[in-house]
Amino acid sequence: xxxxxxxxxxxxxxxxxxxxxxxxxxxxxxxxxxxxxxxxxxxxxxxxxxxxxxxxxxxxxxxxxxxxxxxxxxxxxxxxxxxxxxxxxxxxxxxxxxxxxxxxxxxxxxxxxxxxxxxxxxxxxxxxxxxxxxxxxxxxxxxxxxxxxxxxxxxxxxxxxxxxxxxxxxxxxxxxxxxxxxxxxxxxxxxxxxxxxxxxxxxxxxxxxxxxxxxxxxxxxxxxxxxxxxxxxxxxxxxxxxxxxxxxxxxxxxxxxxxxxxxxxxxxxxxxxxxxxxxxxxxxxxxxxxxxxxxxxxxxxxxxxxxxxxxxxxxxxxxxxxxxx
Amino acid sequence: xxxxxxxxxxxxxxxxxxxxxxxxxxxxxxxxxxxxxxxxxxxxxxxxxxxxxxxxxxxxxxxxxxxxxxxxxxxxxxxxxxxxxxxxxxxxxxxxxxxxxxxxxxxxxxxxxxxxxxxxxxxxxxxxxxxxxxxxxxxxxxxxxxxxxxxxxxxxxxxxxxxxxxxxxxxxxxxxxxxxxxxxxxxxxxxxxxxxxxxxxxxxxxxxxxxxxxxxxxxxxxxxxxxxxxxxxxxxxxxxxxxxxxxxxxxxxxxxxxxxxxxxxxxxxxxxxxxxxxxxxxxxxxxxxxxxxxxxxxxxxxxxxxxxxxxxxxxxxxxxxxxxxxxxxxxxxxxxxxxxxxxxxxxxxxxxxxxxxxxxxxxxxxxxxxxxxxxxxxxxxxxxxxxxxxxxxxxxxxxxxxxxxxxxxxxxxxxxxxxxxxxxxxxxxxxxxxxxxxxxxxxxxxxxxxxxxxxxxxxxxxxxxxxxxxxxxxxxxxxxxxxxxxxxxxxxxxxxxxxxxxxxxxxxxxxxxxxxxxxxx
Numbered sequence: 001x002x003x004x005x006x007x008x009x010x011x012x013x014x015x016x017x018x019x020x021x022x023x024x025x026x027x028x029x030x031x032x033x034x035x036x037x038x039x040x041x042x043x044x045x046x047x048x049x050x051x052x053x054x055x056x057x058x059x060x061x062x063x064x065x066x067x068x069x070x071x072x073x074x075x076x077x078x079x080x081x082x083x084x085x086x087x088x089x090x091x092x093x094x095x096x097x098x099x100x101x102x103x104x105x106x107x108x109x110x111x112x113x114x115x116x117x118x119x120x121x122x123x124x125x126x127x128x129x130x131x132x133x134x135x136x137x138x139x140x141x142x143x144x145x146x147x148x149x150x151x152x153x154x155x156x157x158x159x160x161x162x163x164x165x166x167x168x169x170x171x172x173x174x175x176x177x178x179x180x181x182x183x184x185x186x187x188x189x190x191x192x193x194x195x196x197x198x199x200x201x202x203x204x205x206x207x208x209x210x211x212x213x214x215x216x217x218x219x220x221x222x223x224x225x226x227x228x229x230x231x232x233x234x235x236x237x238x239x240x241x242x243x244x245x246x247x248x249x250x251x252x253x254x255x256x257x258x259x260x261x262x263x264x265x266x267x268x269x270x271x272x273x274x275x276x277x278x279x280x281x282x283x284x285x286x287x288x289x290x291x292x293x294x295x296x297x298x299x300x301x302x303x304x305x306x307x308x309x310x311x312x313x314x315x316x317x318x319x320x321x322x323x324x325x
Numbered sequence: 326x327x328x329x330x331x332x333x334x335x336x337x338x339x340x341x342x343x344x345x346x347x348x349x350x351x352x353x354x355x356x357x358x359x360x361x362x363x364x365x366x367x368x369x370x371x372x373x374x375x376x377x378x379x380x381x382x383x384x385x386x387x388x389x390x391x392x393x394x395x396x397x398x399x400x401x402x403x404x405x406x407x408x409x410x411x412x413x414x415x416x417x418x419x420x421x422x423x424x425x426x427x428x429x430x431x432x433x434x435x436x437x438x439x440x441x442x443x444x445x446x447x448x449x450x451x452x453x454x455x456x457x458x459x460x461x462x463x464x465x466x467x468x469x470x471x472x473x474x475x476x477x478x479x480x481x482x483x484x485x486x487x488x489x490x491x492x493x494x495x496x497x498x499x500x501x502x503x504x505x506x507x508x509x510x511x512x513x514x515x516x517x518x519x520x521x522x523x524x525x526x527x528x529x530x531x532x533x534x535x536x537x538x539x540x541x542x543x544x545x546x547x548x549x550x551x552x553x554x555x556x557x558x559x560x561x562x563x564x565x566x567x568x569x570x571x572x573x574x575x576x577x578x579x580x581x582x583x584x585x586x587x588x589x590x591x592x593x594x595x596x597x598x599x600x601x602x603x604x605x606x607x608x609x610x611x612x613x614x615x616x617x618x619x620x621x622x623x624x625x626x627x628x629x630x631x632x633x634x635x636x637x638x639x640x641x642x643x644x645x646x647x648x649x650x651x652x653x654x655x656x657x658x659x660x661x662x663x664x665x666x667x668x669x670x671x672x673x674x675x676x677x678x679x680x681x682x683x684x685x686x687x688x689x690x691x692x693x694x695x696x697x698x699x700x701x702x703x704x705x706x707x708x709x710x711x712x713x714x715x716x717x718x719x720x721x722x723x724x725x726x727x728x729x730x731x732x733x734x735x736x737x738x739x740x741x742x743x744x745x746x747x748x749x750x751x752x753x754x755x756x757x758x759x760x761x762x763x764x765x766x767x768x769x770x771x772x773x774x775x776x777x778x779x780x781x782x783x784x785x786x787x788x789x790x791x792x793x794x795x796x797x798x799x800x801x802x803x804x805x806x807x808x809x810x811x812x813x814x815x816x817x818x819x820x821x822x823x824x825x826x827x828x829x830x831x832x833x834x835x836x837x838x839x840x841x842x843x844x845x846x
Contacts, residue, residue, distance in 0.1 A: 046453075089520075
């Protein structure tokens, strides 16, 4: 097991290295970023001085190697926009994104199970059709549009939920202020509902369809028939035999799902003014804040790689036929 | 049952973002706040939050573009014109209680100039190069002098961008700490800063300057990037001012009964530049044709600018006559009228008659994409007007940051390109600085009018304001008659304003909360 984890982690290093190289090149090939950091009335001397200060006058390979050297020392460089260590800036925004993503993930998985199971059990009925239509619509709606519709109808029209903004829970918790974290939970949930539903709807719909088809396959298996023939109650058959096996493909999706949700937060964080890392990166790309983009990409890649590793380990536990090696 | 549960969940969650109370003003901007280090700030959104609020400056600039006293009660210019001396008011202090003296102002300036700090903020890239900063020195406890390489009549106004802070606090802080922990000198202190979300300011008790006497107890500056969300928050009454309302939302806001959209002609100059780059001039017949002043003048008559404003931007506008913002422009100049028949005649007379296919020559018009409101549509509209007088024009849409800006900065854009450059109301020099010399970096189209550059030097050296304005007026006549641009308009800004407040937006994009008042019913 340990050998497997070590192998996977060393493979991940190569992935992360590749990711940094691609990001670096993509950001640099788009032109000289110096102009984004100076006023439009700046003189030629000011431009040249700024270019030198930011290090953009050095050859590309030198800039990249210097970034990698810093990375090896745990130094991701300073954000050009915020003038602070880029790692601190990204990690500072990460809890807000984590709150959103985890909440969305809960929606996407917890609700998908009853929908999928129910649709499979009622196959061919109106209920099944209804759930599948809902899932189709859920998968077809762009999150940008859905977010704005929720704001208009739920936030502005009905005034049920706050339109935009964020109340922090993880940040005060990490800062050791448990009282504030707890106090913030009720209002934080209200702020979380609309953006997380917006992000989750696509995944919820996809997972519901996935569980339905997986359940249908499992329900037709001999062991389910046997269990039922032995007189086991339907709920017990569903939960103990069918769902446990139908759940496997969904677990596989889990790691990818998190990455997908993370990528979805850029749009949703913008619509709901959510101060998370998605929007931070979006702005950093526009500003060509290269150290900040690179740092965020490395962190994202690490999270992605680790989650997939965890999923694989978990998968092996769920299904003894799967061997790690 | 399930529906009831969902409804209950929602109803249980009814706790709306509270509408602001009578002592709180909430302002939304689309751009996120960058660093709060006074020497590093370069974006307008962060300046709005910090300048004159968290950090006071030596002088301030009011809505009419007049330089007004702030920390400095007076200033004087030396005989040589290369030194400006300021006298500070008594009893000033920073938010940590440290007395604010001349030493602190000099420290502020030197800290920004220190190459070891590698600042790239406005003070380093805009103020210093424009005033020709050399040094700053303490003359007495409340007196200081800024030394410049040459006389600049607008030097004091440029210095309004220097955000003053105290030495002791900032000497103790690393650059990282200074980015997040502003210890200011202005009438408000920062009480909450959540990057990408909000900056909350609270009034400093017993602030010694006039600005301490009035104003809101609390200012909340929210970052709301999405225009639809901004409009929704404004209509819901959660936000008082929204900067940068897009035209799609104007009707919804005006019909909401809770807020109104107020347009104001901004200071940003929207124009189409002719390239005089020698290599460019040889690239096509059209590029060669626009080297002729008669052709450039003829083209002015081919464009209906008021119609463009009304149809593309939804506001009435007067066409600009020169690169200078009113009220500093030459009032004697009349905007070029829309007269396509005259344009055609002038083009014929200039030696560019229509060919058998109706074409005189062709042009290429480059435009950034999304740099300012309706830029691509503007390019397409102008191209149509040009085609109408026999100049078919191809529009080239470019990604702003990676393609258009580098072309602009290397003076290789053209032969026609749309440009949008910010300006000011406080001095014509601010606006004319684009063409300080043939070599000036901002002379993006290599316009070379020797008479203009000669007068520019004369204008800078003139110490008498009236005589200087006379030179400015002469220069603007040159600009009008030898136009390096297709003269268009000053870009309007649209502010969404809650009906609970009374406020008139300023032209220069600054939101001064001291000019915002609660409507008393």
